[in-house]
Amino acid sequence: MNTPFTKFTGNLKYTRPELVTDEFSKDCFQFVAPRFYTGYTEGPQDEKKIENNEYLKKRAAEGGLEYGGEDSELKQRRFAGDSSLSRGAYFGICSEGTEWDHGLVTNEINFYRNPETCGFTIVGDLYDQPVADVYNNGIREKSFIILIDRVDLFLKQYPKYKDRVSNNTPFYSKYPYAVKHSEIDNVIDLRLPATRDWFYKKFVIGDGTYFLKDYRFFRQHKDKPQPESREGQKLVIIIQGYHENIKTTDPLIDSFYKMLPALMHLDHGGFYETRGIGLWMRKNKVNALIFPSARTNVFVQIENGKLIDHWGWNIVDYRGSGDTTIDQFFDWSPWFNRRVFLISDWGMVFQCEVKVV
Incomplete structure (x- = not known):
């Protein structure tokens, strides 16, 4: 089964701290989305996690494998494979022939907000004409606009701006981004x-070398690749495959579309499946992966086999990322079914349902 490499040519949208020279703009962005660049960590391990790690270490030893465990302090990014891939590898793809991403990167930033610490803040895009009409005299520009209403919380964190902003008046700040034209070979699109x-055929139960998925498939299909120890491997991660916020029933999926609740999982940094698949991508010298965003609606138009238009797609650029810190990823959990409920950190309930039209 040959890897379906293709070439990407198009415009990529991104924001980086080095694009911003104004300290006030940097601090406003940091106030609203402090973990957008650094990523989320899972926090210290509790007794239950420690006990589970000991159990998995024992099970791994019984199978002749080394269990390194998951470093709970390491940053996880979607399809990164491990914690070594930087935020700078990720971009939003603009619609065909344009510099507009239909709010893709804006939605990514907004998802990192926490109303408990920053209040009712909004991040908009001044390249969007209606937003530019209201906040920039109708002039479109490549900048986000950050609206902050809880000035008291902002000044508590940044008291040095007490003479610049009023304690009772909401304010806004601009935060620039960039769009670049890019051409990349050896892309999985x-x-x-x-x-x-x-993609479905390759990863529904893993590739058998770097990523192994769903123990039920292995029990039912004895002819499929089985886990094995490899000499010189750096680290093996074994996942028990349980998430207390997820309710799912049918573990047997029969198409790419039924993978989407896992691939587009709302957790920061993705879920188990995206980690294992990202590991395979980097181990097999894939230059980039184009994948659907978990933060916005996704659209693609294909006519006579040709890509006509699209929005809601990200790209992760693996070039120059170096080798991974792990060699294998085992995830014994089943794939989610068509409907997934997730309880967020704020107590909000999200529903993800796959619909093909």
Whole structure:
């Protein structure tokens, strides 16, 4: 089964701290989305996690494997494979032939807000004409606009600006971003139907070397690749495959579309499946992966086998990322079914349902 490499040519949207020279703008962004660049960590391990790690270490030893465990303090990013891939590897893809991403990167930033610490803040895009009409005299520009209403919380964190902003008046700040034209070879592009079919067949139970998925499949299909120890491996991660916020029933999936609740999981940094698949990508010298965003609606238009238009797609650029810190990723959990409920950190309930139209 040959890897369906393709070439990406298009405009990529991104924001980086080095693009911003104004300290006030940097602090406003940090106030609203402090973990957008650094990523989320899972926090210290509690007694239950420690006990579970000991159990998995014992099970791994019984199978002749080394269990390194998951470093709970390491940053996880979607399809990164491990914690070594930087935020700078991720971009939003603009619609075909344009510099507009339909709010993709804006939605990514907004998802990192926490109303408990920053109040009712809003991040908008001044390249969006209606937003520019209200806040920039109708002039479109490549900048986000950050609206902060809890000035008291802002001044508590940044008292040095007490003479610049009023304690009772909401204010806004601009935060620039950039768009660049890029051409990348050896890309796995999930916008393409043939690539999605290959992706399903390749990863529904893992590739058998770097990523292994769903123990039920292995019990039912004895002819499929089985876990094995490899000499010189750096680290093996074994996942028990349980998430207390997830309710799911049917573990047997039969298409790429039923993978989407896991691939587009709302957790910061993705979920188990995206880690294992990202590891395979980096181990097999894939230059980039184009995948659907977990933060916005996704659209792709194909006519006569040709990509016509799209929005809601991210790209992760693996070039120059170096080797991974782990060699294998085992995830014994089943894939989610078509409907997934997630309780967020704020107590909000999200529903993800796959619909193909």
